[in-house]
Amino acid sequence: MVRIPDAGVPVAAGVGLRTPHMAAFAATAPGALIAPWIEIHSENFLCDGGPRLAMLDAVAARYPVSCHGVGLSLGSADGLDLDHLARLKRLFARVKPCLVSEHLSWSVTDGVYLNDLLPMPYTAATLAVICRNIDTAQNAFGRRILVENPSGYLRFGESTMTEPEFLSHVVERTGCGLLLDINNVYVSAVNNGFDAAAYLKAIPYDAVGEIHLAGYTEVGAGETRVLIDTHGAKVSDPVWELYATFIRNNGSRPTLIEWDRDLPELPVLLREAAAAQTILDSVTREIVHAG
Amino acid sequence: MPASAHLDLSDIQRRFREAVLGSNDTPLTSFVNSDGLIATRIAVYRNTIQGGLLEVLVAAFPVTQRVIGPEFFANLAGRFVSTAPPTAPQLLTYGGGFAQFIATQDVARRLPYLADVARLEWAKNESYFAADAAPLDPARLAALSPDVMAQTVLRWHPATRLITSRFPIHRIWEINQPAVVNTPEIDMTEGQTALVSRAQHHVAVRALAPADAALVAAIYAGKTLKEAVDIALEVDASFDVQAALQAYFVAGVFQNELTSHQSPSSPTARKIP
Numbered sequence: 078m079v080r081i082p083d084a085g086v087p088v089a090a091g092v093g094l095r096t097p098h099m100a101a102f103a104a105t106a107p108g109a110l111i112a113p114w115i116e117i118h119s120e121n122f123l124c125d126g127g128p129r130l131a132m133l134d135a136v137a138a139r140y141p142v143s144c145h146g147v148g149l150s151l152g153s154a155d156g157l158d159l160d161h162l163a164r165l166k167r168l169f170a171r172v173k174p175c176l177v178s179e180h181l182s183w184s185v186t187d188g189v190y191l192n193d194l195l196p197m198p199y200t201a202a203t204l205a206v207i208c209r210n211i212d213t214a215q216n217a218f219g220r221r222i223l224v225e226n227p228s229g230y231l232r233f234g235e236s237t238m239t240e241p242e243f244l245s246h247v248v249e250r251t252g253c254g255l256l257l258d259i260n261n262v263y264v265s266a267v268n269n270g271f272d273a274a275a276y277l278k279a280i281p282y283d284a285v286g287e288i289h290l291a292g293y294t295e296v297g298a299g300e301t302r303v304l305i306d307t308h309g310a311k312v313s314d315p316v317w318e319l320y321a322t323f324i325r326n327n328g329s330r331p332t333l334i335e336w337d338r339d340l341p342e343l344p345v346l347l348r349e350a351a352a353a354q355t356i357l358d359s360v361t362r363e364i365v366h367a368g
Numbered sequence: 369m370p371a372s373a374h375l376d377l378s379d380i381q382r383r384f385r386e387a388v389l390g391s392n393d394t395p396l397t398s399f400v401n402s403d404g405l406i407a408t409r410i411a412v413y414r415n416t417i418q419g420g421l422l423e424v425l426v427a428a429f430p431v432t433q434r435v436i437g438p439e440f441f442a443n444l445a446g447r448f449v450s451t452a453p454p455t456a457p458q459l460l461t462y463g464g465g466f467a468q469f470i471a472t473q474d475v476a477r478r479l480p481y482l483a484d485v486a487r488l489e490w491a492k493n494e495s496y497f498a499a500d501a502a503p504l505d506p507a508r509l510a511a512l513s514p515d516v517m518a519q520t521v522l523r524w525h526p527a528t529r530l531i532t533s534r535f536p537i538h539r540i541w542e543i544n545q546p547a548v549v550n551t552p553e554i555d556m557t558e559g560q561t562a563l564v565s566r567a568q569h570h571v572a573v574r575a576l577a578p579a580d581a582a583l584v585a586a587i588y589a590g591k592t593l594k595e596a597v598d599i600a601l602e603v604d605a606s607f608d609v610q611a612a613l614q615a616y617f618v619a620g621v622f623q624n625e626l627t628s629h630q631s632p633s634s635p636t637a638r639k640i641p
Contacts, residue, residue: 123458126500127527128569148457154377161457186381190454192424193416195384203377230409231400233380268409301408 085175086141086287086331089113090353093145093335094136096121096129098343103135111343112350114175116143116333122172123164133172143176143287143333144169145256148190151210151224152183152197162217169218176287176331178223178256179214181207181244198233199243204250211251223286225256228293228306229265240265241279248284255280257330258289259320260312264304273319282327290320290353291335309338312349321356329357388414389450421449421462428463428493431544432486436475444473460497464490481535481556488541488573491529491564495571498527503567504622506614512626512640518594520640521627522587527566528621530576530584534559538575567620574619579604580612584621592629 091114094102105111115136122133136142149161169177182194197203215222224247226240238246244255257280266273292310297303312320312334324330334349387396387410396410425445426433433441448469454462467486470476476483503525512520531537537560543551561581563574576584579600586596600607616622626640 120458121460124460124497125526127495127497127566129497131500131569150457152377154381158457164458183381184457186378186385188455189385189389190457191385191388191417192420192454192457192459193388193413195381195388195413197377198380206377230412231396231406233400297408301405303405303408303412305412 086143087113088329088331088357090332090334090350090357091115091141091143092346092350093117093333093337095337095340097340098346099129099132099136101343102140103132105139107139110140112140112347114141114143114331116145116176116335117172119144119146119165119168120148122168130171137172141175142172143178144172144174145225146177146179147192147194148184149179149214150183150185150190151179151181151214152195152203152207153185153210154183154206155186155188157210157213158185162214166217176223177218177220178225178287180225180227181240181247182227194227196227196229196231196233199236199238199240201237204238204243204246208247208250211247211253215251215253221252221254223254223256225258225289226261226280227265228258228261228268230268230303230305232269239271239276239279241276245279245281248281253284254286255284256287256289257282257285257323258291259323260289260291260293260316260335261306263313263316263319264293264306267302267304273315274322277319277323278326282323285327285330288320288323288330288332289335290316290332290349307338308335311345312352317352317356320353324356324360329360332357384413388417389453418446418449421454421459422446424459424462425449425466429466429486429489430546431489431541432466432470432482434544434546435479435482435485435540440475444470444475447473460493463493466490481533481537481540484531484533484535484537485540485544487533488531488537488562488564491531491562492571492573495527495529495564495566498525498566501526502624503620504617504624504626506617508624508626508640516628516640518592519629520593521590521629522593522622523625523627524588525565525620525623527564527571529564530581530588531562531564532559532581532585533561536560538562538573541573563619563621565616565619565621567618572619577604579607583607583609583612584616587622 092112094115094117102111102115122130124130149157180194183197184191184195262276263273290312291308292312293304294307294309295304332353334346336346383396400406422442422445448466452465467483467490470486471483535556536554536558539554561576563576563584565572582603583596583600586599597609628638628640
């Protein structure tokens with residue numbers, strides 16, 4: 078039986094909400110939702126007031142909202158920034174999110190915030206740090222969070238575990254859920270030389286409460302080829318295949334299309350979501366027929 | 369096992385920071401495996417971080433960028449990023465120190481007004497994200513007796529900012545808007561004060577005449593309406609108080625909170641309900 082960590086989010090394909098599209102979502106008439114649910118980057122709304130928060134209020138009154146954080150730095154050896162936890166709590170009190178998620182990565186060291194999701198060696202020591210930080214966050218928020226697998230460009234010589242092994246321990250120790258980013262799995266697999274399909278079989282799939290899909294950018298060739306997780310393109314064919322296989326094997330999950338760079342017109346984004354919905358629907362039909 | 373296997377996570381994170389904020393990969397090479405591609409791969413993180421912060425600064429300081437051009441701006445922003453990287457994850461607060469940084473750079477000798485342009489743009493940014501508050505309802509003020517009104521203290525809205533410059537800062541800002549194709553020559557000898565305020569979720573910038581600037585500054589300093597008006601009239605005896613206040617009400621400069629000083633000699637104040 079699939080255990081969905083948060084009941085409020087529809088098991089359907091939503092889209093990441095970006096500022097150029099906000100007005101359309103904020104003005105949606107009742108019963109004419111543009112997408113079944115949306116996700117915001119929490120940090121973009123950590124201001125005191127003004128038009129952006131007012132628009133968010135209008136969106137949250139109409140849509141189930143997932144709050145996806147990029148700055149909590151769950152992997153920080155220094156521990157979590159309590160001021161940031163408090164800011165996020167205030168946002169959650171306002172938005173009442175159906176899901177709250179963060180990343181298996183770090184961004185903060187010695188009080189400096191690096192605006193990226195940076196990698197960590199997968200060791201027992203790192204595991205202790207991240208589990209303590211996830212406990213702190215889940216206690217502060219009073220809810221379970223989902224933790225997302227990162228896209229990677231480097232491997233650490235001192236890792237003693239694979240990423241799926243590490244994720245399994247994190248889930249077991251903290252009770253958190255997983256946000257499975259299948260584009261990140263594919264990007265990391267190509268960059269760091271592992272098998273994406275095997276990765277998806279090795280993770281604790283029952284804990285997956287949400288799936289992210291996005292596009293990457295390919296640079297270099299041969300030896301210097303790198304896939305960069307730009308969120309600036311359509312979902313690639315290999316990622317669609319991995320997604321369909323995962324859903325067929327493990328059942329439907331709330332799915333989200335992320336697009337940040339070179340943001341297209343809304344219809345293009347919605348077509349990506351519709352393609353994900355088609356895959357979700359095909360599995361639901363199979364289950365109904367089998368039942 | 370690499371020689372550095374005993375490095376703890378804080379060390380790794382510190383070295384990573386040095387590698388991505390600077391241009392030197394060596395802090396990381398000892399403990400990362402990447403099949404000889406270490407420099408290319410660290411560059412991915414470095415480009416994401418430095419490129420992302422440049423985008424944040426471009427979005428907050430478009431006029432500063434237009435004045436000095438995109439290439440020079442990128443160079444200046446890059447030096448700012450390595451000197452003063454963000455200390456908070458909500459990047460809408462990143463850039464508060466940029467104007468001050470500009471003032472310490474060589475470019476400030478060539479373009480002495482540039483730091484003030486950046487100050488004005490940051491004031492706009494702060495205004496956009498400032499706390500909400502109801503704007504002053506002019507009817508409340510009009511309902512007061514002349515004596516009480518004279519002793520009333522107005523309060524700035526949280527989104528109000530005043531930028532004073534020895535350069536024509538508003539004019540410089542105005543002629544460097546995207547819609548202006550041919551930048552006209554302007555007289556750089558006269559100073560200007562710009563008022564930034566937010567009404568109906570829209571941030572507006574206007575130039576203030578010296579008497580207006582004196583009035584708004586005096587109100588910020590906690591002067592009563594009478595004191596503030598006297599200060600403005602001293603600057604310009606023909607100052608039209610009614611017209612000025614009316615314009616400020618429309619622009620949302622004050623919040624809907626009135627305090628009255630019972631008598632000029634008494635420091636006690638009471639809120640006017």
